Amino acid sequence: MRIDESLTIASVPFARYLAMNKVTNIKRYHIAKVYRRDNPAMTRGRYREFYQCDFDIAGQYDPMMPDAECIKIVAEILDSLDIGDFVIKVNHRRLLDGMFAACGVPDDKFRPICSAVDKLDKTFWEDVKMEMVDEKGLDPAAADKIGEYVRFQGGLEVVDQLLKDEGLQKQKNAVEALEDMKMLLKYCELFGVADKVLFDMSLARGLDYYTGVIYEGVLKGHSHAKGASDSEEQVGVGSVAGGGRYDGLVGMFDPDGKKVPCVGVSIGIERLFSIMETKAKASNSKVRTTETEVMVVSAQKNLVDERLKLCAELWDADVKTEQSYKKNPKALTQFQYCEENGIPLAVVIGQSEIEAGIVKLRTVGTREEREVKREELVSEIKKVLQELNSATSS
Amino acid sequence: MRIDESLTIASVPFARYLAMNKVTNIKRYHIAKVYRRDNPAMTRGRYREFYQCDFDIAGQYDPMMPDAECIKIVAEILDSLDIGDFVIKVNHRRLLDGMFAACGVPDDKFRPICSAVDKLDKTFWEDVKMEMVDEKGLDPAAADKIGEYVRFQGGLEVVDQLLKDEGLQKQKNAVEALEDMKMLLKYCELFGVADKVLFDMSLARGLDYYTGVIYEGVLKGHSHAKGASDSEEQVGVGSVAGGGRYDGLVGMFDPDGKKVPCVGVSIGIERLFSIMETKAKASNSKVRTTETEVMVVSAQKNLVDERLKLCAELWDADVKTEQSYKKNPKALTQFQYCEENGIPLAVVIGQSEIEAGIVKLRTVGTREEREVKREELVSEIKKVLQELNSATSS
Known part of the structure; x- marks a missing residue:
């Protein structure tokens, strides 16, 4: 298995820890140095080693209960930092799988096509389609179908609409994922954070180990400049949190393959600090480094x-x-x-x-x-x- | 310079950080993994890698002000853990130097003799004296004089008594250190922790980088069994905190040798946790691992x-x-x-x-x-x- 190279790398040692110590349920957070394996654009302040805050809930629980709590926690954190409006995008790994199947994408192309969809937040659809068809050999008709689905975003009403979609109705993965989404959005409403959550069919992320809900927290007014040249675009500045459900990871490290379902989110604290500092500079104030009263x-x-x-x-x-x-x-x-x-x-x-x-x-x-x-x-x-x-x- | 091998190893990266980043004043704490270079007795639960909590105050300040705050913080921590009575022993590096000079210890023997004194909390005086005389070649008369001085312990009245000591009066180091001690004990009284502080002339510690006040926090009822055989003695269980002033360390890492005076204490949190767990087991209760209300x-x-x-x-x-x-x-x-x-x-x-x-x-x-x-x-x-x-x- 290839591990997501850019985010939530910290889930891997966490999963290994659970497996080695036979921990079957835990809720924890962790602020520590993490490492990414890709080649970051160091000129734009991205390094291989950086600080990140992760929290995870591990355990065999009822559907969407810990998943909704993760959203509540991200909303609390971003709210309390007072750095402007934000949205927490949600999607579901199995909904993406079901959608690809409904569009006629062959099984062995799910992963490369998914990684093309992942670029939609930074790139125009035309370029993504070109990557799918020209580079990855997807049938243009299938690509166009994907292009229709990934436009869907909204709340419960969009989920209900998709549940009536003929193509998706035939896909068990998609139907079950949409039912999960319904429950998740309802729980978010009860938690008082529905206005911060956006179900978004174009959210893909590096999906290698996610098995269910996926999240991305995005600051509004910091979004990616679509089609901007490399030097102009604000790479990933908008995205300040990301995560999802990874039910298979612990089992990979357990000698008996015993699974422990997990869900978690990583908060990009370095990015948040730099945004807070910029904001403080602009208002001629200072970021407090002590809590002295x-x-x-x-x-x-x-x-x-x-x-x-x-x-x-x-x-x-x-x-x-x-x-x-x-x-x-x-x-x-x-x-x-x-x-x-x-x-x-x-x-x-x-x-x-x-x-x-x-x-x-x-x-x-x-x-x-x-x-x-x-x-x-x-x-x-x-x-x-x-x-x-x-x-x-x- | 040889670095203290058993404790406050964390001061070294901290000092390097201050020098490299030209930080001239900071107060901070840190809970992290630290490493010791000696061969710990692993059978007794001591490892090379362990967690420790350090706090340090760096900056050019008036005498004994940050030094006294360190004692207040250790007292607060040990008080709040509710693990029984404790004492914070204090001494002064320059008082030890002055005392050795007053006893006629040659300069080049200060360090080995000091490391012999360091064993007094675990070993009888007779054995320490034997080490000084037989192994380290000290004149027995000098050793006996040391044996007299290291018995002194108490509060302000003992400091005053030593200030009248003819031998020490001739040693500038000793007199200035005793004046420091007086001020420190007075500040401790104002901080309301005088009853927890014991000035103790036998406190030596690994002195390689300490330049002023040294501390050791000891739990009562966990003291070292003097003369006990190796398997019986509770190695270091009593000592749960230690530190001191290290004014020279930052300068070693600064390219221009610029000094930043520092004082700090390390709290042995793993040891404290194990004591809390033992206590909880004895009372049939559990150590809480969450703060849920x-x-x-x-x-x-x-x-x-x-x-x-x-x-x-x-x-x-x-x-x-x-x-x-x-x-x-x-x-x-x-x-x-x-x-x-x-x-x-x-x-x-x-x-x-x-x-x-x-x-x-x-x-x-x-x-x-x-x-x-x-x-x-x-x-x-x-x-x-x-x-x-x-x-x-x-």
Whole structure:
């Protein structure tokens, strides 16, 4: 078996791990370096070694339950990153197989024809058809039939329409896959993510080990420039997630061939980071690299003792807190640090505050300060952080 | 330079990274595979490749500020794991150097004598002295002087006592290191961890790249059996954290020799996990491998739609939620799953609950159930989880 060369390479060691350790069910995620075997366009920031986040659900479960959860997770991740609108395209390996059979593609041509379909997101249909007919020797009539089917995209109504299609009705693979799709789309609706999901008959991907549902998460406004020259096109920038069901992979590594059904998605975190950085640069802001919520600031000299006590108090209350590692830092330097690093709150102490049993709580964004009683500091900070968070997310 | 062979090997790639990328200040943690070069006793569960958690603070800062924070972090980690009492031993590389000089150890014997002192936590003084004198050719009088010094351990009062020691007073290294120690112990007090810290003159560790403070976190009740035979002794089980200041390492990798002062600690997470597992087995409980807070349980058939909606609602509210991947799982199976996996709460739905607009909220530990209005479910769950958490941690 040839393994998909560009994505979800991480599924292979995962499947080997399950087989070797006789793990029959697990849900896990993993952020790690992965490797691709093809020759990436290094000039465009693609390398053989890169970071990827994978999650997978392995186990013998009822149809479409873990498959729908994968979509929910991708939607949650892309939503929370706040990088614009996206769509999660779905299709089904067995629907593609059924479609090829219905179009009269000979069995031994399924794979090469599938890899031509895979290019439809970057290339015009005319070029794909030329590849099918001229390079891969497909009957032009069969290619035209494929050209009709791959235009179908939409929601439940499209699946219902295809279930009535005479050609597909004769293909057991296609009918069963369409029933799966119906269930998947219904579950997505119950999960509240139906508006993010698009059933798309042209989605093919590198199909070598997929056996069921396949996914691709695409950012809108980052789509491939069709027909653009090699140097102009934004290669794969739109695609930020991809995966599918691979029920046969674990069995390949198990000495007894015991199968463990799996479904999973890979998130292209390097690509997402680069999009987030570009976006931040454009808005003249910075991508935060820490999660610090509070900076403890001393407004005068010789207050290091008090600062350390305050830090310990806030850390013990699970408030993400920082302070300067200088004994007597300048107030301005500390405030600048907050602003540069996007730290939302500063607790400011001076000698008079200490004597009065208070601190000043400063909202870094507005530079507003107000007095808070020392014993109420933790609860006040938690309240303000909650308000700031709900303000940002709404 | 020979690199410490048993611990904090991860500091080397970290230092190389800082030098190559011209990073002059950073605070970071890292959980990853690390490698040791010595021949570990594999029969006792020690391997060349193992997981370790490191954290390090790099940057030119005021004395003892990041050093004290490292102790605070180790104390927080070991406290939160709830695996019994522990102590964080501290010493100082330059105090050891000053002490050896005060005892008349020739410069070229500092390192081998130091490595003999390093064995004091596992071996009786008599054997260590024999190694110093017979194997390493140290004057017995010098060894005896070392034997006096390494007995010192305690808090600030011991540091003050040593600052008055005639032999050490003549050693600039020793005096400056003792002043560092004083400041460190004071900061630890302000951080509220002084009761966990023990200044210990016998703490040596593999000192090759340490330049200042050194640490070792030791679990009490897991200490080395002194003089025990090889098969009996619990090799290194007590030691679960170790580190120190290494101001020279980054400069070794920088083409211009530019130094970046660093301090860091490694946490032996594999050892900690094995201790937690042993503890859990002894109390007939299990180490939780997931953080699931709520299981959505259907008490009857054909409720999968309602379960999916509830899951989405709880996920969207950031409640860690699971459900069965079976369409119609048995109620008993779902409850057993909660108990086996330590899931604290179950949301139970049946047809009558759905019609009444309520759910049953079950506390898995006590099997108590009570009715909660559907629209109050999220806030009620958050309240109960907070109560359960504060009950466990107190």
